[in-house]
Amino acid sequence: MNSLELVTRLRTFLPSEAVLHEKEDLRPYECDGLSAYRQTPMIVVLPQTEDEVAQILRICHASKIPVVARGAGTGLSGGALPHAEGVLLSLAKLKCILELDPVARTARVQPGVRNLAISEAAAHHGLYYAPDPSSQIACSIGGNVAENSGGVHCLKYGLTVHNILKLRVLTIEGEALEIGGGGLDAAGYDLLALMTGSEGMLGIVTEVTVKLTPRPEKAQVVLAAFDDIRKAGDAVANVIAAGIIPAGMEMMDKITTRAVEEYIHAGYNLDAAAILLCESDGAAEEVAEEIQRVNEIMMQSGAIEIRTSRDEAERLRFWAGRKAAFPAAGRVSPDYYCMDGTIPRKNLALVLSGIEALSAEYGLRCMNVFHAGDGNLHPLILYDANRPGELELTEEFGAKILQMCIQAGGTITGEHGVGIEKINQMCSQFKTGELEMFHAVKAAFDSDGLLNPGKAVPTLRRCAEHGAMHVHRGEEKFPELPRF
Amino acid sequence: MQKIIDQFADTIRAAAGDNATLLIRSGGTKDFYGNRTANPDGSEGRVLDATAYAGIVDYEPTELVVTARAGTRLADLETELRKRGQMLAFEPPHFGPGATLGGCVAAGLSGPRRASAGAVRDFVLGVRMLDGRGDDLSFGGQVMKNVAGYDVSRLMTGSMGTLGLLLDVSLKVLPLPAAELTLRLPMSEAEAIDRMNLWAGKPLPVSATCFCNGQLTFRLSGAASAVGAARAVLGGEEVAEGGAFWQSVREQTHSFFQPGKQLWRLSIKSTARPLSLPGKQLIEWGGALRWLIADPHDDADTDAVRTAIRNTAKDAGGHATLFRSDGPCAAVFHPLPPALMNISRRLKEKFDPMHIFNPGRMYPEI
Numbered sequence: 001m002n003s004l005e006l007v008t009r010l011r012t013f014l015p016s017e018a019v020l021h022e023k024e025d026l027r028p029y030e031c032d033g034l035s036a037y038r039q040t041p042m043i044v045v046l047p048q049t050e051d052e053v054a055q056i057l058r059i060c061h062a063s064k065i066p067v068v069a070r071g072a073g074t075g076l077s078g079g080a081l082p083h084a085e086g087v088l089l090s091l092a093k094l095k096c097i098l099e100l101d102p103v104a105r106t107a108r109v110q111p112g113v114r115n116l117a118i119s120e121a122a123a124h125h126g127l128y129y130a131p132d133p134s135s136q137i138a139c140s141i142g143g144n145v146a147e148n149s150g151g152v153h154c155l156k157y158g159l160t161v162h163n164i165l166k167l168r169v170l171t172i173e174g175e176a177l178e179i180g181g182g183g184l185d186a187a188g189y190d191l192l193a194l195m196t197g198s199e200g201m202l203g204i205v206t207e208v209t210v211k212l213t214p215r216p217e218k219a220q221v222v223l224a225a226f227d228d229i230r231k232a233g234d235a236v237a238n239v240i241a242a243g244i245i246p247a248g249m250e251m252m253d254k255i256t257t258r259a260v261e262e263y264i265h266a267g268y269n270l271d272a273a274a275i276l277l278c279e280s281d282g283a284a285e286e287v288a289e290e291i292q293r294v295n296e297i298m299m300q301s302g303a304i305e306i307r308t309s310r311d312e313a314e315r316l317r318f319w320a321g322r323k324a325a326f327p328a329a330g331r332v333s334p335d336y337y338c339m340d341g342t343i344p345r346k347n348l349a350l351v352l353s354g355i356e357a358l359s360a361e362y363g364l365r366c367m368n369v370f371h372a373g374d375g376n377l378h379p380l381i382l383y384d385a386n387r388p389g390e391l392e393l394t395e396e397f398g399a400k401i402l403q404m405c406i407q408a409g410g411t412i413t414g415e416h417g418v419g420i421e422k423i424n425q426m427c428s429q430f431k432t433g434e435l436e437m438f439h440a441v442k443a444a445f446d447s448d449g450l451l452n453p454g455k456a457v458p459t460l461r462r463c464a465e466h467g468a469m470h471v472h473r474g475e476e477k478f479p480e481l482p483r484f
Numbered sequence: 485m486q487k488i489i490d491q492f493a494d495t496i497r498a499a500a501g502d503n504a505t506l507l508i509r510s511g512g513t514k515d516f517y518g519n520r521t522a523n524p525d526g527s528e529g530r531v532l533d534a535t536a537y538a539g540i541v542d543y544e545p546t547e548l549v550v551t552a553r554a555g556t557r558l559a560d561l562e563t564e565l566r567k568r569g570q571m572l573a574f575e576p577p578h579f580g581p582g583a584t585l586g587g588c589v590a591a592g593l594s595g596p597r598r599a600s601a602g603a604v605r606d607f608v609l610g611v612r613m614l615d616g617r618g619d620d621l622s623f624g625g626q627v628m629k630n631v632a633g634y635d636v637s638r639l640m641t642g643s644m645g646t647l648g649l650l651l652d653v654s655l656k657v658l659p660l661p662a663a664e665l666t667l668r669l670p671m672s673e674a675e676a677i678d679r680m681n682l683w684a685g686k687p688l689p690v691s692a693t694c695f696c697n698g699q700l701t702f703r704l705s706g707a708a709s710a711v712g713a714a715r716a717v718l719g720g721e722e723v724a725e726g727g728a729f730w731q732s733v734r735e736q737t738h739s740f741f742q743p744g745k746q747l748w749r750l751s752i753k754s755t756a757r758p759l760s761l762p763g764k765q766l767i768e769w770g771g772a773l774r775w776l777i778a779d780p781h782d783d784a785d786t787d788a789v790r791t792a793i794r795n796t797a798k799d800a801g802g803h804a805t806l807f808r809s810d811g812p813c814a815a816v817f818h819p820l821p822p823a824l825m826n827i828s829r830r831l832k833e834k835f836d837p838m839h840i841f842n843p844g845r846m847y848p849e850i
Binding site for chain 1: 544545546547548549569592598599602603605606615619620621622623625626627628629630631632633634635636638639641642643647658659660662681682684685686687688689706707708709710712713714751752753754755769772773800801802803805817818819820821823824825827828830831833834835846847
């Protein structure tokens, strides 16, 4: 079927404005949040109902046309990069909150509902949806399921996989699956976990039932400055060793601290080698007790300055700097490239000194922001794409950081997903047998390989040929979104 | 230890060669759980004893992660964690001193803290396993956040050993609460269901609930100040032996769980009204877990009783498992819709193409 035949076919049940095929209409869909990779799809469809999605899938399945699902398009790994001969299936118009049950603390929503919109709808019941990826004002829950999104509070409150109860999923054949249930578990294999983080490779999510969490009574944050990044790392370990699970625990290195302070004026200590933010939330008594202990631990760990937020305004100000790290990088450098490795925290000093050495070797600055509680490191390599050769050097530098994360016992992606961006690094992290099993899992759902082909799992052939890395700059498609 | 893995792989390949099946077993504490496995000809499969592959591989308390071999005794693992002030927050039932980590993960069962802390699957970070070809595969890792590759580790959790043999498991661990207090209030079942759901919607440190015999027993966990403040709000009489009480619920030694009777596990929507089914019930997990000692009349049609229980669970948004019965059973787990069974069958084919592992233990098809 050629593209015009397909358009005609789709317009038999979709309004004409829901089927885009003119070049200028396709352009907005050519990339997601990772704009270094661009590809115009054959056509874009914007269905409004699950039934329309099913019909689209049945047609594509029958004609062997690739389908790439897209939510808000805020992803950072090119997971929603279109396929040149495929259909880009936007789920943005499926954006109804279908049901909100404040007593059972659940919300049943369509995939295009924004993450934050769920919390906003639940707010007057004293409830919220806990995972809070930095793009939460824009990103959609369907995309969160596809990427297993986290956020700064996930050490205590979990990732997407911990906060969903049920999914409605359409297979590539257009058949509906009900995965999970109304209880806390379901019969059979844990397909709910398998679907979560599967990057649109196994099925199309058309409904998500999420768990809602009671809003904590109080939150307070401790801001501690250290003259040595190792001491900051030890402070994190000491907090955990004391039996405290902070609601959030974030670290920034000196270059980051300076860049954000110039921009946000959060009041950070500019002499510090590292800044640590440690948040406590819960009942007022509990927060008071925990904050007291965190203060003591920071002091014992050698902090050169400790401040505790006195009110909500100050708490938000302390956080503002951390949340502005990515835009701050954009202010101090024409381009930057964001990495997303996770490491066992004990290897932080090792990895950071490795990054420092690489930074000197490549002559490129690197800012480090760190979800310290869960070991997720975001090095931001600063470069100038207009200088010949600098992008290539950045790519090489980035690839070496990911390699170092694997060697340190970690992973190439903590929360941004593999997508197209890190597909070569998958060859380093997994052995042939494991990659074969991933392909087999994919085939169990989608034997023709039509859903998001070429993403998330590299072919063995690609791994065999993979020598040069093709990692590009993380140019920001959504400069207005906070990225942390 | 590599030698033991090689032996396991040889056993798997030999079974494949002989067209035989393997019953994966360690402490045997969960032999009662699931369908009886059988070869197509009705003979017993070969037993693959996984106990020898034991021991903690890596435990760094400040990382909140422990990696241990599947044959490690659950009791030993929990003792090591307790020494460092930590725990398996999902409070897995042991059902006997021989319980192992592998059995715990394969069975996928969680205890009283599940509603507040999460289930075993929520804490599994990575697994190393042998598939049905005897290939040594690793998925996930030892870090909390990891989105590289499909989440095979969680797929293995609760798969009753039908997809592969677990070798190493990495789990997230949590600190033991600084303070715990168990309280009890008399009320009706309907009131208890309302109360548990109301509490769960508020920022209260309720870490376990159990309704039985007109009494709602609940546990508060957290900072001493928070436990004290919540007690003042919620009221109730203190239960002196709180720890022992929760242990008896977790291990099913509580007097409610009479041996020899049919025990059903209904995992349903927490707000579901009291279920009208013949027999006694005990409620956990804030209303989301209902245990039923089915007590049909002697002349009752057992198939009709089963159907009624399954339908009741389904209507309440969940599923029913025949958790314990007086004899071998072939339909323990709630039937899957055909579409899900098709996918499950295809997954089984990929992981265990010769159908060597625990055939039929979950469903006849897998």
